[in-house]
Amino acid sequence: MPRIIVEVMPKPEILDPQGKAIASALPHLGFTDFSGVRQGKRFELTFEGVVTEQVLESARTAAAEMLSNPVIEDVISVRVDDEGAA
Amino acid sequence: MSTETPLIGDFHAAPAANPLSGARIGVVTFPGTLDDRDAARAVRLGGGTAVPLWHADESLQNVDAIVLPGGFSYGDYLRAGAIARFAPMMNKIIEAATASSGTRLPVLGICNGFQMLTESHLLPGSMVKNDHLKFLCRDQVLRVENTSTPWTSQFTPEELIAIPLKNQDGQYLADPATLEALEAEGRVVFRYVGENPNGSRNRIAGVTNETHNVVGLMPHPEHAVEAGYGPDDATGMRSGTDGLTIFTSVIASLAGGAQ
Numbered sequence: 280m281p282r283i284i285v286e287v288m289p290k291p292e293i294l295d296p297q298g299k300a301i302a303s304a305l306p307h308l309g310f311t312d313f314s315g316v317r318q319g320k321r322f323e324l325t326f327e328g329v330v331t332e333q334v335l336e337s338a339r340t341a342a343a344e345m346l347s348n349p350v351i352e353d354v355i356s357v358r359v360d361d362e363g364a365a
Numbered sequence: 366m367s368t369e370t371p372l373i374g375d376f377h378a379a380p381a382a383n384p385l386s387g388a389r390i391g392v393v394t395f396p397g398t399l400d401d402r403d404a405a406r407a408v409r410l411g412g413g414t415a416v417p418l419w420h421a422d423e424s425l426q427n428v429d430a431i432v433l434p435g436g437f438s439y440g441d442y443l444r445a446g447a448i449a450r451f452a453p454m455m456n457k458i459i460e461a462a463t464a465s466s467g468t469r470l471p472v473l474g475i476c477n478g479f480q481m482l483t484e485s486h487l488l489p490g491s492m493v494k495n496d497h498l499k500f501l502c503r504d505q506v507l508r509v510e511n512t513s514t515p516w517t518s519q520f521t522p523e524e525l526i527a528i529p530l531k532n533q534d535g536q537y538l539a540d541p542a543t544l545e546a547l548e549a550e551g552r553v554v555f556r557y558v559g560e561n562p563n564g565s566r567n568r569i570a571g572v573t574n575e576t577h578n579v580v581g582l583m584p585h586p587e588h589a590v591e592a593g594y595g596p597d598d599a600t601g602m603r604s605g606t607d608g609l610t611i612f613t614s615v616i617a618s619l620a621g622g623a624q
Contacts, residue, residue, distance in 0.1 A: 289493075293493065293538060294493075294496065294564075296493065296494040296495070296496060296498050296536075297494065297498075299498070300498050345443075345447070345451070346443070348444055348447070348484065348491055350483070350489075350490060350491035350538065350539065350540070351491045351493055351538060
């Protein structure tokens with residue numbers, strides 16, 4: 280079954296407190312190579328049938344209006360997951 | 366309604382024994398709401414009638430104002446307040462609060478209710494996790510900076526009040542242009558006094574919309590309405606009832622006068 284992947288990240292200018300907490304915990308486990316972490320969200324929208332441009336547009340609208348909050352987040356990508364295609 | 370002071374010895378009946386008790390304030394319960402009972406109690410202590418409303422219903426039951434109480438609606442899934450925004454009851458509230466004709470419904474969002482109001486675009490900005498990453502629960506001093514809303518009409522300008530603050534996603538954010546407009550238009554209703562408890566921009570604790578009928582704030586006025594259960598104040602331990610003025614304000618405003 281085809282899936283549409285939506286990725287949302289906190290806006291770059293906004294401090295990401297969760298990413299900051301993860302970044303400060305990494306060295307405790309010996310991961311010292313990384314200077315920063317930002318945590319975002321990945322949504323997988325399953326669709327029964329062929330993903331047309333219209334379906335993709337509907338996913339873009341959902342991403343902009345519900346899956347993200349434009350005040351604090353950016354939609355990074357809305358794309359069809361080919362590997363998930365039946 | 367007469368505004369004249371009755372003469373001493375005038376034995377005519379006082380106008381409408383208690384017009385305030387007729388005010389019906391809806392308190393909406395969502396799955397995961399915590400503070401609806403406290404909000405309803407605050408409405409009653411303020412002299413109004415609390416009307417329980419359910420998120421999945423579509424009737425506002427002719428209430429005169431709405432309180433969106435705090436809690437963790439839908440477990441804060443997606444973003445705090447984000448799922449609640451799409452509840453049938455919220456659509457009705459948005460319609461009534463932004464009506465182009467007639468009276469716009471006064472709406473108060475407390476904590477998670479404030480988050481619902483920003484997610485609904487009834488109020489600008491958004492909340493993210495506290496800058497120190499911890500859940501914070503303490504009594505918080507606020508300055509009341511706008512007394513022209515129905516929810517704050519009985520405060521004196523610049524009045525300092527103490528009410529509980531308890532949240533994890535309490536850091537108020539908005540882009541610089543929005544913040545500038547909020548400040549220029551006097552739409553910051555409550556501001557944190559003392560150390561910034563969560564990193565909120567401009568120490569903003571609460572804001573109002575352009576028409577001043579919708580107010581949201583992160584701290585909890587409904588937990589400071591009854592002596593014995595509020596914050597400590599000058600008169601004694603847990604004696605603070607500063608939050609009650611928010612509820613008496615809206616009831617007085619509905620009764621036809623801001624005072």
